[in-house]
Amino acid sequence: MPTILVVGATRGLGASIVQFYAEDASNHVFATARTSNPPANTKNVAYIPSIDIASPEASSILIHYLESRKISKIDIVIVTAGYFATESIQEPSFSAQERMYRTCAIGPTILITALANTGSLLSSSSKVILVSSESGSITLRHESEGGGNYGHHASKTALNMCAKLLSLDLRDRGVAVATVHPGFMRTEMTKGVGFDKFWDDGGAVTPDVAAKSLVKWIQTFDISKTGQYWAPRGPADIGTAEPVLGAKDKLPTPLQLPW
Incomplete structure (x- = not known):
């Protein structure tokens, strides 16, 4: 029975990933929630309450929970x-x-190191997927897009670097690490910053669609791709792909992104 841990799992992409994996009764899914009152557990989904990845306590709370359930x-x-x-x-x-x-770079890095330093939680054939964004690519930043959004873009770039370093530290254990741009999504997060006005022209998809593409890509991801940065849905929703990388219809899907 494969064991899957989804961090940030009560809304948007995370919630859709949980539901996608939960459809297979052979999966055992752990899903974290910031709230102390998460959704009710189901047959193969267990919600872990009070996990705020931006807090220093998140890793210890998570590890204690997994150890108490004897997850190896x-x-x-x-x-x-x-x-x-x-x-x-x-x-x-x-x-x-x-x-x-704290949320996008520091928290995920500390959490993965905690898992790596606890028994065999991360060991041969384990896969670590850190959700980044195409906005974290320095190469893809183009004059047509302009500046601003310093914290968001740079924190994703920092996450990409941390993932690369984690991949080097964990490679000898057979643990594969990657960052992904899951796609431009129609979520409360993008709506909350006013990006809903770009949904149609930008090819934004629902979290369910993005989750399906990501899970399919994870099935093909292994140690041969560790330390890489991918867009499972390809270049279609990457606004600067064409001026930087060339015609979108000539770029592959999935697309490996430049740093």
């Missing part, structure tokens, strides 16, 4: 937790940037 190995870890606050050169925000780095 996690086959797939997917960290989807994120936070997005818009900024401009006229209105930067120290507090928002700090929260974005």
